[in-house]
Amino acid sequence: xxxxxxxxxxxxxxxxxxxxxxxxxxxxxxxxxxxxxxxxxxxxxxxxxxxxxxxxxxxxxxxxxxxxxxxxxxxxxxxxxxxxxxxxxxxxxxxxxxxxxxxxxxxxxxxxxxxxxxxxxxxxxxxxxxxxxxxxxxxxxxxxxxxxxxxxxxxxxxxxxxxxxxxxxxxxxxxxxxxxxxxxxxx
Amino acid sequence: xxxxxxxxxxxxxxxxxxxxxxxxxxxxxxxxxxxxxxxxxxxxxxxxxxxxxxxxxxxxxxxxxxxxxxxxxxxxxxxxxxxxxxxxxxxxxxxxxxxxxxxxxxxxxxxxxxxxxxxxxxxxxxxxxxxxxxxxxxxxxxxxxxxxxxxxxxxxxxxxxxxxxxxxxxxxxxxxxxxxxxxxxxx
Numbered sequence: 306x307x308x309x310x311x312x313x314x315x316x317x318x319x320x321x322x323x324x325x326x327x328x329x330x331x332x333x334x335x336x337x338x339x340x341x342x343x344x345x346x347x348x349x350x351x352x353x354x355x356x357x358x359x360x361x362x363x364x365x366x367x368x369x370x371x372x373x374x375x376x377x378x379x380x381x382x383x384x385x386x387x388x389x390x391x392x393x394x395x396x397x398x399x400x401x402x403x404x405x406x407x408x409x410x411x412x413x414x415x416x417x418x419x420x421x422x423x424x425x426x427x428x429x430x431x432x433x434x435x436x437x438x439x440x441x442x443x444x445x446x447x448x449x450x451x452x453x454x455x456x457x458x459x460x461x462x463x464x465x466x467x468x469x470x471x472x473x474x475x476x477x478x479x480x481x482x483x484x485x486x487x488x489x490x491x492x
Numbered sequence: 493x494x495x496x497x498x499x500x501x502x503x504x505x506x507x508x509x510x511x512x513x514x515x516x517x518x519x520x521x522x523x524x525x526x527x528x529x530x531x532x533x534x535x536x537x538x539x540x541x542x543x544x545x546x547x548x549x550x551x552x553x554x555x556x557x558x559x560x561x562x563x564x565x566x567x568x569x570x571x572x573x574x575x576x577x578x579x580x581x582x583x584x585x586x587x588x589x590x591x592x593x594x595x596x597x598x599x600x601x602x603x604x605x606x607x608x609x610x611x612x613x614x615x616x617x618x619x620x621x622x623x624x625x626x627x628x629x630x631x632x633x634x635x636x637x638x639x640x641x642x643x644x645x646x647x648x649x650x651x652x653x654x655x656x657x658x659x660x661x662x663x664x665x666x667x668x669x670x671x672x673x674x675x676x677x678x679x
Contacts (some may be wrong), residue, residue, distance in 0.1 A: 311578045314497040369495055380578050381587045381615040382569070389569050391498045398567045403507065408565055420614060422605030424638050428568040451505050452647035460639035 311380060313391055316352040319370055328367040336361050336413045337437050339370070343385070344415040347372040348487070351461045352485035353436070354448075356415055358385035360402065360431065361395035363409035368402075369393040376490060386414050386422040390429045402430035411435055415477050416443045417470070420451025426466060433467040437477030444451040446485035496510040498567060500578055503539040506530070506557055515554040523548050523600045524624050524659040530572070532667045534559040535674070539633075542671035543602055545572035547580035547589065547618065550596035555589075556580040563677060565599070573601050573609040577616045589617035598622055602664050603630045604657070607638025613653060620654040624664030633672035 322342070330336045336359065343357025356373040371389030375381055389412065394400050402410045412426060413435040426434060440450040454460050460467040511527070517523045523546065530544025543560040558576030562568055576599065581587050589597045599613060600622040615620060627637040641647050645655040 308502055308579050310499050310501040310581055311582050312497050312499050315495055320494065375587050375615075378579050379585060379587045381617070382574055382578050382612055387569050391569050392495050394567050395496055395498050400562050400566045402525060419611060419615075421608055421611030424609070424611045424640075425569055427636075427638060428562075428606075428608060430568070449614075451614060452641055452644075452651070453611075454639055454641060457639075464639070 313383065313388060315370065315388070315392070316347070316350060316372065316374070316377070318350050318352070319372065322346065323367065323370060329363060329365055330367060331365040333435055333469065333472055336365065337415075337435060337477070339367070340385075340415045341437055341473060341477050341480055343370055343372050344477075345483070348480070348484050353377045355480050356385040356488070358389040358412060358414045360389050361411045361413065363411065363433075364393065368410065369396050372374065379469075382421070384419065384422050386412060386418055387425060390425060390431070394429070394449045402428075403432060404430070409433070411432075415480065416440070417450070420453045423453055423457050423461075424459060427464045432465055434461060435472055436468065436470045437473055438481055439470065439474065442474075442478045442481055446481050475485060493541060495560045500565075500570065500575060502557065502575070502579070503534070503537060503559065503561070503564070505537050505539070506559065509533065510554065510557060516552055517548060517554060518552040520622055520656065520659055523552065523598065524602075524622060524664070525552070527572075527600045527602045528624055528660060528664050528667055530559050531555055531664075532670070535667070535671050540564045541677075542667050543572040545576040545599060545601045547576050548598045548600065550598065550620075555597065556583050569608070571606065571609050573599060573605055574612060575611060577618070581616070587617075590619060591617070596620070600659075602667065603627070604637070606619065606636075607640045610640055610644050610648075613648060619652055621648060622659055623655070623657045624660050625668055626657065626661065629661075629665045629668055633668050
């Protein structure tokens with residue numbers, strides 16, 4: 306038995322989109338607008354579910370984007386946040402983005418993280434999480450966010466990770482609802 | 493900016509090891525012995541931390557192994573369980589291993605899952621988790637298991653996933669302790 310490698314790769318439409326926008330996103334709203342657009346385009350391009358994410362430096366330099374590729378890649382771990390973290394670590398050449406606490410990075414997510422992505426965040430070396438839609442908004446259209454700690458934000462804060470919620474929440478919710486209205490696959 | 497793909501690939505020593513052992517592991521102890529050996533070999537080969545995992549069919553057919561490659565691949569999501577799940581999904585060509593509840597698979601892990609891997613299990617379609625060392629055993633040598641629900645096993649059971657603990661726990665602990673004694677990197 307040979308075990309084939311699994312390749313984590315962005316859909317072809319992502320790089321032209323980033324090339325058109327540039328890679329500097331100074332405000333938190335600009336960072337959130339990008340990940341919401343990634344979520345919406347991922348649905349429009351039929352490459353996956355309505356979730357986008359990205360890693361940015363504290364100053365706003367885009368390090369790596371991610372989109373949900375669970376169905377397209379047949380891989381349940383490929384949530385948008387996981388992709389963005391793995392690609393950012395590849396770009397920077399280290400598994401601890403913070404380089405032992407010396408540097409600061411944001412993970413922006415169009416929807417608050419599920420139980421898996423929540424658990425992945427402290428291992429990645431990001432020290433701030435920016436969220437658009439709430440987990441309740443994802444549940445409202447039928448997505449399961451998993452068994453999370455009741456106060457998952459406090460658990461992240463206790464590990465030195467700041468959580469900023471509700472950035473452009475109405476726009477983030479609209480993307481989730483457009484997906485549900487178009488009868489998208491819920492998994 | 494081009495975003496390079498991330499390739500999830502087993503170290504070169506894994507396939508010969510599996511070829512020598514065969515792919516049928518009828519007893520739960522045989523499944524656990526394999527993942528403990530993967531953990532120990534991963535340390536001996538200097539390809540990563542002291543953690544092994546594998547997905548098996550209910551009957552005991554090995555679908556895919558995994559080892560911790562966080563340091564070797566510079567990727568914080570590459571815990572042994574995540575690798576085994578991603579590779580098994582690639583081998584079987586579906587992101588839901590159970591194929592909508594029709595089939596049963598085990599995930600065996602040499603140590604109980606961290607918060608990330610706990611969250612990943614329900615998305616994968618396995619319906620039984622076999623564990624060797626306890627999370628407390630990993631903490632005892634300095635590994636952080638993350639912020640888990642106090643009764644994470646009940647949370648899995650509530651989702652139809654059986655948890656069997658303490659399979660060959662002394663042998664699993666011995667592998668963790670050998671790593672710590674050899675002054676292995678804790679991350």
